Structures are given as structure tokens and as C-alpha cells.
Amino acid sequence: MTVVRAKLGAHLHSMTAPFLFVGSGLSRRYIGTEDWEGLLRKFAALTPRPYEFYRTSAEGDLPAVASKIAEAFYDIWWDSDDFSSSRKKWAGSMEGRESALKVEIAKYLSVPPALTGLANRESLEIEILKKAVIDGVITTNYDSLLA
Structure with a gap:
């Protein structure tokens, strides 16, 4: 041995x-x-509906849940003063309705x-x-x- x-x-x-x-x-x-679902929960809390609404309407499929949250978050991001600094920095490079959510998640995760x-x-x-x-x-x- x-x-x-x-x-x-x-x-x-x-x-x-x-x-x-x-x-x-x-x-x-x-x-x-957070894990991915935790991040989605956190950002769903910024929309008018709870995370469970998006999860059930997407039948639990996390990419679809993220898309539904992004859709709801889109107008909030463009209208709320809370995101004015992000709009000033990123509005010109936005490519679609999901971009606002992606920007804010990236910003949240970039904090050292x-x-x-x-x-x-x-x-x-x-x-x-x-x-x-x-x-x-x-x-x-x-x-x-x-x-």
C-alpha cells in the first residue's frame, strides 16, 4: 500500500x-x-409586485422571472429620481428593456x-x-x- x-x-x-x-x-x-434568486427578490421589491408574482407568472423559470422583473423595473428606472445618476451614466449605452435591471444589479454587486x-x-x-x-x-x- x-x-x-x-x-x-x-x-x-x-x-x-x-x-x-x-x-x-x-x-x-x-x-x-445573495444567490441569483435572492438578487431577483431584492430587485422585485423595487417594483409594485412581490417576487412571488413574477415567479409564478414565469412558472419558476428564473431567466423568465428576471425578464418579467426587468420589464416592470424599466419604467421605474427611467422615472425615479433614485436612479438619476445611473441614467446619466448609462442611458446612452442601454440596449433593451432589461438593461436597466442589469445596470442596477451590476452596480449593487460592484461595491467592494x-x-x-x-x-x-x-x-x-x-x-x-x-x-x-x-x-x-x-x-x-x-x-x-x-x-
């Missing part, structure tokens, strides 16, 4: 470093960001994360991750945890 373990160890050391897959769970754990106040265990985990030897990162996240 020791020979097999030694051969396996030598083989693994000869390989390249692994890629790290970072999903929304990592961001939820360390900076408290606060890693202060983490429990000792989470702080230690972050330090270990910073020292990890990897060849790359694969992620679907749009937040700034990895920045």
Missing part, C-alpha cells in the same frame, strides 16, 4: 495546480451576497466587500485561500469578492 501511495503522490505532484471553481456559495459565506468582522474561522479560511496555489479561477459570480 505504501508503494501505491508513493506513486500516487509522485503522480499528483507532477501535475499542474488545480483550477478553483468559485460559485455564489463562497460569496454568500464571506460577504453575504467588507471582509472585516469575519469570525476567526472565516478569516483563517480567507488567508488559506489567498495562499492556495492554483492555475486559475472559474466563476459565474459578478460580485467583487475575488477582486
Whole structure:
């Protein structure tokens, strides 16, 4: 058994470093960001109808839920003073009715994360991750945890 373990160890050391897959769970754990459905809930709260209205009218299909929320959010974004700075910055590059929602979600997620106040265990985990030897990162996240 020791020979097999030694051969396996030598083989693994000869390989390249692994890629790290970072999903929304990592961001939820360390900076408290929402998953996709949580983001949709947050932005549905800015519209006249609750998230459940959009979810049921889209039969639970999250891309369709997002489209329905974006449709409802479109007029709000163009009319509300709350979004005037975003309109000044992004109105000229808008491509469709979903663009307003995309802009505001991107803006929300671009706020640098606060890693202060983490429990000792989470702080230690972050330090270990910073020292990890990897060849790359694969992620679907749009937040700034990895920045």
C-alpha cells in the first residue's frame, strides 16, 4: 500500500495546480451576497409586485422571472429620481428593456466587500485561500469578492 501511495503522490505532484471553481456559495459565506434568486427578490421589491408574482407568472423559470422583473423595473428606472445618476451614466449605452435591471444589479454587486468582522474561522479560511496555489479561477459570480 505504501508503494501505491508513493506513486500516487509522485503522480499528483507532477501535475499542474488545480483550477478553483468559485460559485455564489463562497460569496454568500464571506460577504453575504445573495444567490441569483435572492438578487431577483431584492430587485422585485423595487417594483409594485412581490417576487412571488413574477415567479409564478414565469412558472419558476428564473431567466423568465428576471425578464418579467426587468420589464416592470424599466419604467421605474427611467422615472425615479433614485436612479438619476445611473441614467446619466448609462442611458446612452442601454440596449433593451432589461438593461436597466442589469445596470442596477451590476452596480449593487460592484461595491467592494467588507471582509472585516469575519469570525476567526472565516478569516483563517480567507488567508488559506489567498495562499492556495492554483492555475486559475472559474466563476459565474459578478460580485467583487475575488477582486
